Amino acid sequence: MAFKPNYNQERASRNRNKQQKKQEKLQRREEDAAKRKAARGDAVSDDAPEAGKPPQQD
Template sequence: MAFKPNYGQERAARNRAKEQKKQEKLQRRQEESERRKAEREAGASEPDPTKPS
Protein backbone atom coordinates (compact mmCIF):
# COMPACT_ATOMS: atom_id res chain seq x y z
CA MET A 1 0.00 0.00 0.00
CA ALA A 2 1.36 3.38 -0.98
CA PHE A 3 1.71 6.25 1.43
CA LYS A 4 -0.42 9.33 1.21
CA PRO A 5 1.64 12.16 -0.35
CA ASN A 6 2.98 14.73 2.07
CA TYR A 7 3.13 17.85 -0.09
CA GLY A 8 4.44 20.09 2.67
CA GLN A 9 7.40 17.81 3.30
CA GLU A 10 8.12 17.52 -0.43
CA ARG A 11 7.99 21.29 -0.83
CA ALA A 12 10.32 21.78 2.16
CA ALA A 13 12.79 19.28 0.68
CA ARG A 14 12.73 21.08 -2.68
CA ASN A 15 13.21 24.46 -0.99
CA ARG A 16 16.14 23.12 1.07
CA ALA A 17 17.79 21.73 -2.07
CA LYS A 18 17.25 25.00 -3.93
CA GLU A 19 18.68 27.07 -1.07
CA GLN A 20 21.70 24.76 -0.75
CA LYS A 21 22.36 25.06 -4.48
CA LYS A 22 22.06 28.84 -4.26
CA GLN A 23 24.53 28.98 -1.35
CA GLU A 24 27.03 26.77 -3.19
CA LYS A 25 26.80 29.01 -6.25
CA LEU A 26 27.29 32.13 -4.12
CA GLN A 27 30.31 30.60 -2.39
CA ARG A 28 31.79 29.54 -5.74
CA ARG A 29 31.35 33.07 -7.11
CA GLN A 30 32.97 34.60 -4.01
CA GLU A 31 35.95 32.24 -4.28
CA GLU A 32 36.38 33.09 -7.96
CA SER A 33 36.19 36.80 -7.16
CA GLU A 34 38.81 36.46 -4.42
CA ARG A 35 41.06 34.47 -6.76
CA ARG A 36 40.79 37.09 -9.50
CA LYS A 37 41.40 39.88 -6.99
CA ALA A 38 44.54 38.12 -5.69
CA GLU A 39 45.81 37.61 -9.25
CA ARG A 40 45.16 41.27 -10.07
CA GLU A 41 46.99 42.44 -6.94
CA ALA A 42 49.91 40.09 -7.63
CA GLY A 43 50.06 41.35 -11.20
CA ALA A 44 49.96 44.99 -10.09
CA SER A 45 52.91 44.55 -7.75
CA GLU A 46 55.07 43.02 -10.49
CA PRO A 47 55.74 45.10 -13.60
CA ASP A 48 54.55 43.50 -16.83
CA PRO A 49 57.63 42.58 -18.90
CA THR A 50 55.65 42.78 -22.16
CA LYS A 51 54.65 46.41 -21.61
CA PRO A 52 57.22 49.11 -22.33
CA SER A 53 57.52 51.67 -19.57
Protein backbone atom coordinates in the same frame (compact mmCIF):
# COMPACT_ATOMS: atom_id res chain seq x y z
CA MET B 1 0.00 -0.13 -0.24
CA ALA B 2 1.70 3.16 -1.04
CA PHE B 3 2.03 6.01 1.42
CA LYS B 4 -0.22 9.02 1.20
CA PRO B 5 1.73 11.93 -0.36
CA ASN B 6 2.97 14.58 2.07
CA TYR B 7 3.07 17.69 -0.09
CA ASN B 8 4.29 20.02 2.65
CA GLN B 9 7.29 17.78 3.35
CA GLU B 10 8.10 17.52 -0.36
CA ARG B 11 7.88 21.29 -0.81
CA ALA B 12 10.09 21.91 2.24
CA SER B 13 12.63 19.46 0.86
CA ARG B 14 12.65 21.20 -2.53
CA ASN B 15 13.05 24.59 -0.85
CA ARG B 16 15.96 23.32 1.28
CA ASN B 17 17.69 21.93 -1.81
CA LYS B 18 17.12 25.19 -3.70
CA GLN B 19 18.53 27.27 -0.83
CA GLN B 20 21.56 25.01 -0.48
CA LYS B 21 22.27 25.26 -4.20
CA LYS B 22 21.96 29.06 -4.04
CA GLN B 23 24.42 29.23 -1.12
CA GLU B 24 26.93 26.99 -2.92
CA LYS B 25 26.72 29.16 -6.03
CA LEU B 26 27.24 32.34 -4.00
CA GLN B 27 30.24 30.85 -2.20
CA ARG B 28 31.74 29.67 -5.51
CA ARG B 29 31.30 33.15 -7.02
CA GLU B 30 32.94 34.80 -3.98
CA GLU B 31 35.90 32.41 -4.19
CA ASP B 32 36.31 33.09 -7.91
CA ALA B 33 36.21 36.84 -7.29
CA ALA B 34 38.86 36.51 -4.56
CA LYS B 35 41.08 34.49 -6.91
CA ARG B 36 40.73 37.10 -9.66
CA LYS B 37 41.45 39.90 -7.21
CA ALA B 38 44.56 38.12 -5.91
CA ALA B 39 45.78 37.34 -9.44
CA ARG B 40 45.28 40.95 -10.47
CA GLY B 41 47.44 42.10 -7.56
CA ASP B 42 44.93 44.71 -6.57
CA ALA B 43 46.68 47.45 -4.58
CA VAL B 44 43.38 49.08 -3.63
CA SER B 45 42.29 48.21 -0.12
CA ASP B 46 38.76 48.35 1.26
CA ASP B 47 39.42 51.45 3.38
CA ALA B 48 41.05 53.45 0.57
CA PRO B 49 39.01 56.35 -0.85
CA GLU B 50 37.09 55.53 -3.97
CA ALA B 51 38.20 56.90 -7.31
CA GLY B 52 36.24 59.92 -8.47
CA LYS B 53 35.37 61.11 -4.98
CA PRO B 54 37.29 64.04 -3.50
CA PRO B 55 38.94 63.36 -0.14
CA GLN B 56 36.97 64.65 2.82
CA GLN B 57 38.57 67.45 4.80
CA ASP B 58 37.82 67.89 8.49
